[in-house]
Amino acid sequence: xxxxxxxxxxxxxxxxxxxxxxxxxxxxxxxxxxxxxxxxxxxxxxxxxxxxxxxxxxxxxxxxxxxxxxxxxxxxxxxxxxxxxxxxxxxxxxxxxxxxxxxxxxxxxxxxxxxxxxxxxxxxxxxxxxxxxxxxxxxxxxxxxxxxxxxxxxxxxxxxxxxxxxxxxxxxxxxx
Ligand code: 5GP
Numbered sequence: 768x769x770x771x772x773x774x775x776x777x778x779x780x781x782x783x784x785x786x787x788x789x790x791x792x793x794x795x796x797x798x799x800x801x802x803x804x805x806x807x808x809x810x811x812x813x814x815x816x817x818x819x820x821x822x823x824x825x826x827x828x829x830x831x832x833x834x835x836x837x838x839x840x841x842x843x844x845x846x847x848x849x850x851x852x853x854x855x856x857x858x859x860x861x862x863x864x865x866x867x868x869x870x871x872x873x874x875x876x877x878x879x880x881x882x883x884x885x886x887x888x889x890x891x892x893x894x895x896x897x898x899x900x901x902x903x904x905x906x907x908x909x910x911x912x913x914x915x916x917x918x919x920x921x922x923x924x925x926x927x928x929x930x931x932x933x934x935x936x937x938x939x940x941x942x943x
Contacts, residue, residue: 792823812868
């Protein structure tokens with residue numbers, strides 16, 4: 768990949784991601800039988816995960832997109848989150864599955880899950896591809912988790928570094 772040759776190490780390869788996404792899809796399919804499911808794809812980081820995950824869920828569902836911006840305080844999210852692009856439909860009475868790329872401090876998801884609850888959905892579950900438990904500041908329940916990762920900055924499969932590398936088909940770590 769241009770500009771980062773030699774600095775990029777594969778952490779989770781494409782085959783391992785595909786296998787885990789398939790398992791999560793089967794788990795979600797079994798758990799949400801008979802429900803009126805709305806999948807919320809949190810932009811931009813979860814687009815690839817969400818696109819693959821929905822194809823492994825054998826249920827009638829709709830897909831909504833939600834854009835979030837977390838304000839950074841140095842290198843870390845400050846917990847101040849803004850919705851940059853909101854859902855196009857109400858979720859009242861719906862069974863919502865939020866699809867996120869990574870739960871790091873937990874501040875972003877805490878904000879979003881509290882915000883969604885005010886819209887009176889029937890249920891809200893969280894699917895996150897990655898979790899960095901070493902960085903937890905607020906505990907967030909991840910109902911469907913792909914992988915746990917160490918305290919490293921990961922890129923690829925939707926996750927960016929300065930808006931780039933989202934198109935890598937695997938999850939990698941940039942070494943300094
Ligand atoms: P939190 O509010 O949980 O600290 O942060 C969540 C957001 O921070 C994620 O949705 C993601 O956009 C960003 N983030 C946290 N850790 C990483 C990482 O290792 N790599 C990338 N690319 N983004 C991260």
